[in-house]
Amino acid sequence: MGFRVVLLGPPGCGKGTQAEKLNDDLGLIRLSTGDMLREAVRNGTELGKMAKTYMDSGGLVPDDVVIGLMKEKISTIKEGFVLDGFPRTVQQAEALDEFVDIQHVINFEVSDDELVKRLTSRRSCPDCNVVYHMIYKPPMKDGICDKCGATLYQRSDDTEETVRARLKVYRENTFPLIEYYDKKGILLNIDGEGSIMEIYDSIEEAL
Ligand code: AMP
Numbered sequence: 001m002g003f004r005v006v007l008l009g010p011p012g013c014g015k016g017t018q019a020e021k022l023n024d025d026l027g028l029i030r031l032s033t034g035d036m037l038r039e040a041v042r043n044g045t046e047l048g049k050m051a052k053t054y055m056d057s058g059g060l061v062p063d064d065v066v067i068g069l070m071k072e073k074i075s076t077i078k079e080g081f082v083l084d085g086f087p088r089t090v091q092q093a094e095a096l097d098e099f100v101d102i103q104h105v106i107n108f109e110v111s112d113d114e115l116v117k118r119l120t121s122r123r124s125c126p127d128c129n130v131v132y133h134m135i136y137k138p139p140m141k142d143g144i145c146d147k148c149g150a151t152l153y154q155r156s157d158d159t160e161e162t163v164r165a166r167l168k169v170y171r172e173n174t175f176p177l178i179e180y181y182d183k184k185g186i187l188l189n190i191d192g193e194g195s196i197m198e199i200y201d202s203i204e205e206a207l
Pocket of ligand 1: 011054
């Protein structure tokens with residue numbers, strides 16, 4: 001079994017981009033609860049219908065739902081993995097501790113103004129979930145995913161109003177996880193405002 005890593009930080013801090021690089025370079029499987037939930041919404045499943053009401057307002061999907069989803073997913077994985085967007089509450093972190101031993105938690109520090117700037121200019125691939133930024137990380141061909149050729153879209157929760165709501169939810173529910181993991185001695189804080197490569201280098205160094 002390879003590394004078991006959690007990427008922690010507010011929406012737009014670069015978790016998805018770095019998780020993708022860890023997948024490309026180290027073969028760690030990227031597990032994103034956000035991607036799993038968006039897929040369920042697209043497929044119109046019962047889970048998707050329920051999750052959509054929370055996601056549209058920038059709120060959190062109930063703990064028992066995402067814990068069940070992640071537990072099932074992790075049980076199928078033999079290799080190392082990187083969690084992107086889970087856990088988001090102390091209850092989720094405690095549940096995770098019961099079924100897997102996390103080795104490293106990387107916390108990205110980015111200012112709110114920078115997060116809003118990044119999220120409102122973000123474009124995402126609906127098929128392979130790669131994320132782009134219109135200025136910092138544009139695709140080679142306008143509006144088309146470099147990796148799989150699908151048409152990129154703007155997430156409905158990446159509007160300024162919903163982004164502000166998501167940042168508030170982050171501060172209230174997810175921020176306490178920094179102390180939770182710091183106490184366990186597995187937390188690494190990194191400056192999330194450097195270039196994609198600088199940030200990646202600090203992560204690699206830490207692993
Ligand atoms: P993300 O793609 O990580 O930004 O997640 C998008 C949305 O999915 C969030 O705003 C939440 O509504 C929901 N979501 C994703 N992960 C979780 C989680 N671990 N716990 C609760 N809700 C989540």
